[in-house]
Amino acid sequence: MKKILLSSLYAVKRKLSAVKVWFGLRLGLIKTIQILPYKGFGNTHEIYFLGRVQRDRGIGFSTISDSRWRNFVKMYKRFATWELPGLRVKAKFQGVEQIVTTDDEGYFEVRLRNEDGWQLANYWNQVELVLLDNPLRDAELVKAHNPVFIPYKDCDFGVISDIDDTIVPTGATRVFEMLKTTFFGNAHTRLPFEAVSEFYQALHRGSDDIDSNPFFYVSSSPWNLYDFLTEFLETHQIPKGPLMLRDLGLSREQLFAGSHWEHKLLQVEMIFEIESNLSFILIGDSGQHDAEIYLQVIKDYPGRVKMVYIRHINARDEEKMLKIQTQMKHLGVEMMLIKDTLEAAQDALQKGWIQESGIKDILIEQQKHGE
Known part of the structure; x- marks a missing residue:
């Protein structure tokens, strides 16, 4: 029934x-249609990413001076989408092409594969996208370029991080607070936790001081917030990387999107499958089952997780977190419950994953906030 x-x-x-x-x-x-590609990732033989074809609402970038009403109007436009199903999009990279068709929600999935291997000189590479079917008469050819990260050398590890209440305080466990901060703020007014930028940059550089360790952001936020979150990361100088979000609408199988657990586990394990040569540091918080999800990943991919950092935001979860911590320890992985970013950074320095300059940057940032 x-x-x-x-x-x-x-x-x-x-x-x-x-x-x-x-x-x-x-x-x-x-009047205009856009291809909105979502940053992708891959390995030396494969590239993966999603995208969407929809009406261009002309949202643009935000500024620190934007009013709460302007922020609300932009956020409304993000959710009041005009998606375009059944349109063909051609993806092309280094002579390899794939034609995909948008689904009922306007989404498309690209999986490019080169058995001979890509010719790579950079970590970030551009995939060309062309809309082959345009329902607008006499319209210009719709094109886009999507950056994809391919860790082809000098990568010590990858980092997978949650966003809500891990990078930025959102009140994700308090629905009203989350809605208020989402709809009336912007990328400039929303501030990350203290020194997150400096710590993530230090992990990105790693022990060899090369910007090579890839970042992946997995969140239960809807794809409608993709440009908002991308601008947020850029504004606050947090390393760019693919965002793995989800669709929150009615589907054939369920009234609402799947659970946070199902979505996040699927996305993290997809990253593990494609980036099969990397080990990972996993970062999350204690508010939305991140620790449980990471425990399952450790079980499914033994030997691939270097460390788990969990921002401890809810004292009521203390007993549960300690139990999960013990389970991870038995599987050979340490989970650290942190109250602030400096704790995680000091641990990473001790383990040789970041340079001492990263700690100095964090201390300088803390001094600024303390003044």
């Missing part, structure tokens, strides 16, 4: 979306 109901509701949703797009095209409400 539940499946029949969901199938019926989903069919109604798609019909309404199709009608909206039909009227939007004929009434001139959709």
Whole structure:
């Protein structure tokens, strides 16, 4: 009965979306279309990323002086999407091409593979994207370029980090607080936890002081916030990297998107599969099952996790966190519960993963906040 109901509701949703797009095209409400690619990653033979084709709402970048109303309008535009299904997109990199078709929500998935191996001279490489089907008459060719990170040399480890309440305080465990900060703030007004930028930069540089250790950000935030989160990372000088977010809408199988646990575990394990030559440092918080998810990853990929840092934001979870900590220890992985970023950085320095200059940068940042 539940499946029949969901199938019926989903069919109604798609019909309404199709009608909206039909009227939007004929009434001139959709004037421009964009390919919105999401940063990808790969290895020496494979590249993976997602993207979306939708109406270009012209959101643009934010400024520190933007009003709360302007922030709200931009956030509304991010969620009031006009997705375009059934359109073909061609991806091309070093002579290898793939044509994919957008799904019911306008998303597409690209998996480029070169059995002979990519010719690489940089960690970040550009994949060319072209929209082959444009429903707008006499429109210019829609193109985009998507940066993908390929760790082809000099990478000591990768870092996978949560975002909400790990990098930035959001009140993810308090729904009203989270909605308020999301809809009325912007990338400049939202501030990360103290010294996160300096610590992540130190991990990115590693022990050899080369910006080579890749970062991956896995969050339960919706894809609608992709440009917002990307701008946030750039504004606060946090190492760029692929963001693995999720779709929060009604689907054929469920009324809402899957659980935080299911989504995050799937994304982390996909990263482990593609980046099979890397070991990882995992960073999260105690508010949304990150420790439990990382424990499962350790079980599924023995020997691949170097360390787990968990920002301890909820004292009520103390007993549960200590139990998980013990389980990880039995599997040969240390989990450290941290109250501030400096604790994690000092541990990473002791283990030889970052340079002492990283600690100095963190202390300088703390002094600024203490003044």
